[in-house]
Amino acid sequence: MKIIGTFLDEISCDIPHQNWGPAEWDKDFAAMKAVGIEEVILIRCGFLKQIAFPSKVLMAEEGCFEPYYDYPEMFLTLADKHNMKFYFSTYESCNYWLKGNYKKEIDISKRVCEEAWAKYGHHKSFAGWYVTNEVSKKVHGIIDLFAELGKFLKDLSGGLPVMISPYIEGKKAVPSNESVLNNDEGISIEEHYKEWDEIMSGIKGAVDIVAFQDGHVDFEELYDFLVANKEIADKYGIECRTNSESFDRDMPIKFLPIKWDKLWYKLKAAERAGYEKAITFEFSHFMSPNSMYLSAGHLYNRYKEYINK
Amino acid sequence: MKIIGTFLDEISCDIPHQNWGPAEWDKDFAAMKAVGIEEVILIRCGFLKQIAFPSKVLMAEEGCFEPYYDYPEMFLTLADKHNMKFYFSTYESCNYWLKGNYKKEIDISKRVCEEAWAKYGHHKSFAGWYVTNEVSKKVHGIIDLFAELGKFLKDLSGGLPVMISPYIEGKKAVPSNESVLNNDEGISIEEHYKEWDEIMSGIKGAVDIVAFQDGHVDFEELYDFLVANKEIADKYGIECRTNSESFDRDMPIKFLPIKWDKLWYKLKAAERAGYEKAITFEFSHFMSPNSMYLSAGHLYNRYKEYINK
């Protein structure tokens, strides 16, 4: 079971920034490529006032700050160079859709993505879209948001694939800036199935790939959720991947690189459940020999041993 | 005052994993040896579903996951090579003894240790046992647990020594995954003395070494607790060491390497109180030049200067 893609956590909401420039990113893309990572997915093009590129829409309408680098341009140039695929991502306002106004969220992201497509669409590595909004249930008008944005982005780009990465409302679904590690109770697999059967039914044709985050449930529960998610996705013709988180959710420091045993266990569970592709959140902090966290480099070595076995 | 032993925090409950393989561990054992560390103590052979070796007992009965490495085998091989002593540790279920069923806890650990002794007992570095359950008072049937397990392990192994490492219910005795740093009030030395006089009276003969953790009380309170602990241990013929924690309990990040001044202060307090041996929790994350935390390497250098003075 191989990890073939990773998120690029620019702009981050809860992972401290590494302050890399083009040279450091070039080195990291090479490190990804060396272990078979072929796809890089921008986690979001903006979060509140922080944005990944000098978007006229976001600076004018949302008062976002001019970024120091044009990250998509940098990433696409590197993806071109390293022969990788890049997914551009929508904007996370933290305001509109989470507070009832998902139509405004759709509207902004449409215009930001139009701007991005005009600016970056010529890159050979521009390979798809990621819709950034993360949900575990059909809340905040998410079915309409995914369906309308997904269709729009495919139409805009001549049919490039659209990816989402939801989570499971499991025992470990707690806010990253709270000290607790667990809820009292996670969602049942039946309730989760029911929610996602309805959501996927509503977004089929507009969303091509669904990659559930694998870190919110207990390790021993994971397999059953993986099976359920794949079953629903298969039913609606959506490609199902696992987003195998490479950070550890069980430790007081939120977050540092995961213990290799845990990642290995999760990858094996996905393999057993019939998955063909894994992506991860994310390589550069948690699995990279270039990471600010030195244990990430050791995780890289363990993973490399595993795939070369 | 020298640190002659360290825990090996595999399997960890609250310290992020470094993802080391045999080569990294070899290097770290050499770094230990270079500053006089002669003993390595496995902190536990399992915690919930995570285990340190592919124990048939734990995989069959507790549903534990197969580990990537056989850590005891790796550690014993390295201890053989570096001429060090290794203590094997019991299993922490987090379920049975903490929820009233200490007899089941004893039963599992007995069988796991039998399995381990059969597998690893031939190593020349197999030098003793560590009973992993951490308490500050006579709760959860701990006297019977220590006494019965201790006696069993000594009988099993031809009298190898048994170690425990309790803590003091001091002001800093707060859960590692809560953000607070202090309780309102720590235990009084009188109450602590009374508890441990009773506990040590009940475990004498079964437990050979008690190494109280030194990080839960204010630095200015520590000396008095060190004196009390040694007095009780001496009374019952138990060897008394200090477990001088090398991580900092006073900082919002839980946990990073301790300030050298604090460790130095604690070691001096133990020396003044008549202690002859210190161990630490733990070298590889918090005092090692190989640690993922770079300040650990500087702590190593400060400690090396101190012991070479």
Added chain:
Amino acid sequence: MKIIGTFLDEISCDIPHQNWGPAEWDKDFAAMKAVGIEEVILIRCGFLKQIAFPSKVLMAEEGCFEPYYDYPEMFLTLADKHNMKFYFSTYESCNYWLKGNYKKEIDISKRVCEEAWAKYGHHKSFAGWYVTNEVSKKVHGIIDLFAELGKFLKDLSGGLPVMISPYIEGKKAVPSNESVLNNDEGISIEEHYKEWDEIMSGIKGAVDIVAFQDGHVDFEELYDFLVANKEIADKYGIECRTNSESFDRDMPIKFLPIKWDKLWYKLKAAERAGYEKAITFEFSHFMSPNSMYLSAGHLYNRYKEYINK
């Protein structure tokens, strides 16, 4: 907009210690100097029982612990060598002034600073004083404390300048050891102005430099507070600097190096508001190529690019 000074976070209250000795500090002073940092400011000479030099006053009267190094001596020697300016700082008891007895706080700090001046005043780099007490409002007798201590220190040293570094009671003014990142509501600029107009009126002549911390308000609010602070300081003839924090207040890990974009944004806001000098809290953990946090070295590189543009 250049950072011309940095705090030295010895003794720290919430940032883990790096355990550097003279060689590591020498290297770090050189790294500071290479990016134009000319001033180093001791954050405090003691905090609770931890102290930066073997002060007879603090060891005898406050029961403080003998420190391993004499930090002011080390820092002054290095500042002499690197041709930098050093500010000595007062003692933070955490007891007296915060609990109503600011007269005792003044009294201790006076005597500690007399001791320090006698010991260290001969160094050519001894360039000023920092009064360590951090406030956002006129609480705990702070006007009298700043005024009396400031005047005393200037008289003691032939008029060396006195600096303070208050904060703004903004949305991000939350305790470092709580997991939350935000208050419900920050102070209004009007209320802040009123408080500081009164405080600065009461300390003029005794305090020469005020450097407000810039991290407690939202980025988009910062400019207005910078303007207000400068306006008040100008009115009372106090030099106004920005203390541009180089750690990130928006992340669950408290604290790691800030994202360069954020620091860049804050520096630009101060420049726009007419500031001439920035200092930072603090270089050695958060902006240094020698930091235990590797992202600090990358921040250093980004900052170096920016000042060399």
